[in-house]
Amino acid sequence: xxxxxxxxxxxxxxxxxxxxxxxxxxxxxxxxxxxxxxxxxxxxxxxxxxxxxxxxxxxxxxxxxxxxxxxxxxxxxxxxxxxxxxxxxxxxxxxxxxxxxxxxxxxxxxxxxxxxxxxxxxxxxxxxxxxxxxxxxxxxxxxxxxxxxxxxxxxxxxxxxxxxx
Amino acid sequence: xxxxxxxxxxxxxxxxxxxxxxxxxxxxxxxxxxxxxxxxxxxxxxxxxxxxxxxxxxxxxxxxxxxxxxxxxxxxxxxxxxxxxxxxxxxxxxxxxxxxxxxxxxxxxxxxxxxxxxxxxxxxxxxxxxxxxxxxxxxxxxxxxxxxxxxxxxxxxxxxxxxxxxxxxxxxxxxxxxxxxxxxxxxxxxxxxxxxxxxxxxxxxxxxxxxxxxxxxxxxxxxxxxxxxxxxxxxxxxxxxxxxxxxxxxxxxxxxxxxxxxxxx
Numbered sequence: 143x144x145x146x147x148x149x150x151x152x153x154x155x156x157x158x159x160x161x162x163x164x165x166x167x168x169x170x171x172x173x174x175x176x177x178x179x180x181x182x183x184x185x186x187x188x189x190x191x192x193x194x195x196x197x198x199x200x201x202x203x204x205x206x207x208x209x210x211x212x213x214x215x216x217x218x219x220x221x222x223x224x225x226x227x228x229x230x231x232x233x234x235x236x237x238x239x240x241x242x243x244x245x246x247x248x249x250x251x252x253x254x255x256x257x258x259x260x261x262x263x264x265x266x267x268x269x270x271x272x273x274x275x276x277x278x279x280x281x282x283x284x285x286x287x288x289x290x291x292x293x294x295x296x297x298x299x300x301x302x303x304x305x306x307x
Numbered sequence: 308x309x310x311x312x313x314x315x316x317x318x319x320x321x322x323x324x325x326x327x328x329x330x331x332x333x334x335x336x337x338x339x340x341x342x343x344x345x346x347x348x349x350x351x352x353x354x355x356x357x358x359x360x361x362x363x364x365x366x367x368x369x370x371x372x373x374x375x376x377x378x379x380x381x382x383x384x385x386x387x388x389x390x391x392x393x394x395x396x397x398x399x400x401x402x403x404x405x406x407x408x409x410x411x412x413x414x415x416x417x418x419x420x421x422x423x424x425x426x427x428x429x430x431x432x433x434x435x436x437x438x439x440x441x442x443x444x445x446x447x448x449x450x451x452x453x454x455x456x457x458x459x460x461x462x463x464x465x466x467x468x469x470x471x472x473x474x475x476x477x478x479x480x481x482x483x484x485x486x487x488x489x490x491x492x493x494x495x496x497x498x499x500x501x502x503x504x505x506x507x508x509x510x511x512x513x514x515x516x517x518x519x520x521x522x523x524x525x526x527x528x529x530x531x532x533x534x535x536x537x538x539x540x541x542x543x544x545x546x547x548x549x550x551x552x553x554x555x556x557x558x559x560x561x562x563x564x565x566x567x568x569x570x571x572x
Contacts, residue, residue, distance in 0.1 A: 165354065253421075
């Protein structure tokens, strides 16, 4: 009887512990989260907002002149060299509470929206170009500027970048 | 003392077992609709995705769970994962999800041909119904897709049909703006003016229509009318057509007004 009670207690403790740990991991992870990676991210870029980073559609952080200004500033500098001839390259990154950019991550899909690998140097190349955009205005909540996730999509057709949005 | 420890163990084991049972009920055993709402309300969270994963495994024909699972991935730029789930939802229930997928291909991927293919397929499935993918008139969206490809002549009949089906008072006012833009690009300036004016008859705060008129009058050499309409666009820029997710193809900015103002002055 005593050993059955011990087994019940220990098994329930073990399962509850594992379950709680699993719930904690799931609850603290969100689709699209980007964590600092010392191998690829600049150590100078700091996440600085008082609150957790919000998505671009939640935060209201914007670029002066909107997407059109981003497109105009990037248009002459971007190149599809090293990219597959057709698809979408999406660069997701963070704009911190000072309006600085960092934590660049790139994903690419083919015309059937299937994943394609993006070489690390492409992520760096596009990250460097996006770093040159200096018109970010972080949204504030109760006077506190926010960190935000932002993304820019580059459309590649026949080996050329044909749209930025 | 031994009895005390035994009671404590029984109590703790009971609480832990109830906790495990409660979590299992919430995640695995309660009705699928309740779990769908739970997961939807925490869109993008890891636990929400886990609940959708359980629903997809337990109910492989439940298309809504695949559709909803796709949403945060597509909003957050992981289109490969998002469309993997969305395509599965379309396979299970095309009537329900084709329109949304077409809308996403149009607005999020700017893959105009693929968007049109989805809209046309949906339309063919519902010959007696004017479809409204994600709440917008299907012909307006088809016109927008043709506009995106630069097929202005092909876009115009869709915008006309949208106005006809919805009624001039109920059509999306941007239908008139897009129609005006198409005529403008085709060099049909009188038709462009008429389209913009029809839009303004519906909403006299449509800054895109004033801006379009200013561009047309500039082309026609009527700088007085161009300046007047640019001033009206400036007055109404606060009502501009925009969206928190994506830039519209016909979106205008203060910088556009400033640039035209420089040309006119």
